[in-house]
Amino acid sequence: MHLILFILFAGLAIAGALNMLLQKHPINSALSLIVVMTSLAVLYLMLGAEFLAAAQVIVYAGAIMVLFTFVVMLLNAGREERTLGSKASWSVGFPAAVAILAIIASVILKAQGLGNAMLGDKITSTEQVSAVLFKELVLPFEVTSVLVLIAILGAVALARRGDGEERKDRR
């Protein structure tokens, strides 16, 4: 059961990531990225992270990807064209990426005593997570809220159309 679930959703995640790479149109890439994030949420659930699975679906697959698809539609982004730069980046970037994968995989495979994951083992409830988050780590949590506030203000300031003079001209 556990093995079937893992193979199914790991395969779905890798297939979605590959599809994101191979698609030419950004909206197709965005939709396959949603598949990756949702299957990662299932993998989190299999590792016993209940709260993170829910947060992954709400924050990533919900909020962030809706933002992405809206920007793709807003900017009317079309298919990417092949240029000299894209050919060069394929020929240089692909071997570099394979080298990175080889290095990381060799380190992981060399590591001993990682143990096994059992289904239903070490389930962390939201209560346990919030007990740590709101007692021990309450200061970092509040700092994060300030960060999000600054991000909102920055996004509004950056995406605002023009400056004050332009608006006066229009009137």
Next chain:
Amino acid sequence: MIPLSWYLILSAVLFTLGVTGFLVKRNLITVFMSIELMLNAVNLSFVTFAHLWDPVKGQVFVFFVMMVAAAEAAVGLAIIISVFRARATLAVDQIDLMKL
């Protein structure tokens, strides 16, 4: 029963696909999506190590990563919109100067 190293290998594969997308794709939005993919891959390895050692602390760390990723996505997309207004293009080959 699944070895935890399988999860780590999956995370490495997803991270590498994100790196490849970052290097290879020519569209600004798709490059940004590849960054999100890399963040997700790192989150998966965080959750795996949390399962191995300290479930609660590791998951709280992933929660913070998610918050920072959300803030980064909002600001990054706003920058993409203002770049598109200034240049009328999303091709990274043509966006190589900070000056207008």
